[in-house]
Amino acid sequence: MHPLQHPNFRLHVGWRTIKTAVTAMLVAMVYCLLDRNPAFACIGVIFGMGADKQESIQNGGNRLWGTMIGGLLSIAVFWLYLQWFPQGGHTVYLAMLLGGAIVVLILLCQYFWPGGVQPGGVVLCIVLFSTPIDTYVSYALNRIFDTGIGVIAAFAVNYFLPRARVVALRSRVEGVFKK
Template sequence: MNRLIGMRTLKTGIAVVLTCILTGFFVDNLFYAATACVVTMQDTIKTSFKMGSQRVFGTLIGGAVGFLLFLVMPKNPILCGIGIMIVIKLCEIFKLSSLVVSSVTFFSLYLGYINSAPLAYSLQRIFDTSIGVIMGLIINYVMARPNYYNNTMNEFTKIKELFKENVRNIVIDKKNLNSNSIEIKIRNSEKIYSKLIDEINYSKTDCNLDIVDKSLDLCRQIYFHIKSIELLEKELFLTKENHNEVKKIYNDEEKFIEVKDNESPVFNFHLNKILEKMKNLDELIGTNN
C-alpha cells in the first residue's frame, strides 16, 4: 500500500511553510519563492540544484530581455513578439526547461503588469526565486534523504529471488517463465542506480559502486540467458552436472525434467551460466550485508 504522503511531498510542504514564515518579511512576492521551492524539490540534490538554477536563470533571461525592450518601447506588439522569440531562443541555447517562467517574467515586465520600476522588478523576481530555490535545496539536503545505495542493493535481492523462481520453473518443466517481470525489475534498479550516481557526491553513506556495477551486470547477463531459454521450444533435458547444481538449490522438489547428458546442449549451456552467475550475484549481495 502506498503511503498517504510521500517524503518528497512532505519535504516540499515544509520548505514552503518555512519560506513563507522565515523569508516573508523581505521577499517581495512569496508566490515566486514558494513556486521555486516546489520546482527545486527533486529526488536528488543534483537534480534539485539543476532545476533550481534553471529556474533562477530562466527568470534572469525573461527579466533582462523584458527590461531592455521596455527601455526601447514598452507595450509594442511587434517588439513583444520579437522579445518572446529572443527568450525562447536563449532558453534553447542554454538548454533550459524554464521557458514558462522566462515568458511570464518577460510578459509581466514588458507589458507593464507590474507595480514598480522595470529594473527593480527584474532584480526582485530573481531575488524572490533564488530564496525559494535556496530554501528548497536546504530542506532537501538536511531532511530524510533516501539511501539510494541500500535501495539499489535491495532491488538486486528482489531480482535474485525472481531469478530463483524462474530457474525453478525451468527445471520443473519450463513453465511460467516471466522474463518481462525480470526486465522491469532490472530497469527499476537502473533508475535507482542513476539516482545513486547523482547523489553520491552529496551523501555521507559509504557506497561500494564496484559491487553495484558488478551486480547490475550479472543481473543483465542472467536475464539474457533466461530469455534465451524462454525461446527454446523443443523438449529439454538436464545434464547430470546441472541436475546436481539444481538439487543444491531446490532439494525439496520431487521431480525435475529428465536427465540426459547428451541432449539439449544449448539449454544446458544457458542454464549452467544462470546457475553460475546466480551464485556470483549471491556472493556479491552477501558481501554488502
C-alpha cells in the same frame, strides 16, 4: 470509471511532499517577517524541490535560469519600448516587441539553459504587461532574487535531507523503540 475509484489509486504523502510543504512554509514565514511578498520565493521552492538532488538541480535550474533570462530580457525590452513611448500605454507596440523578445528568449535559453523557456516566458510577459513603468526594473530584479532564494532553499533541503538519510534515520529510530 472515475479516477478516484480506480483500484490502483491511492493518496500518498511522501518525503518530497513534506519537504516541499515545510520548506515553502518556512520561506514564507521568513519573508513575512521581512515584510516581503513570499509568492515567488515559494514558487521557487515548489519548482526546485525534486525527488533527489539531481532532479532539484534540473527543475530548480529551469526556474532560476528561466527567471534570470526572462527577467533581464524584460528589462531590456521594456527600456526599448519606453524609448519610443515614455508614458507607456501603447500595448500593441509592446505586443509586437514581445514577439521578437520571445525569439531572443528561446535563443538565449538554448544557449544557457534549454529548460528555462517556459519560466522565462512567464516572467517576460508579467513584466511587460503587468508592471508599472516606474517599477519594471526593480520588479524584474526582485523576481530573480526571490526565485533564487526559493530554489536555493529547495536545493539546501534536498542536499541535507535526502531520502536515503531520512530512511536510515527512521530505521534507527524504529530499531531503538523495538528493543
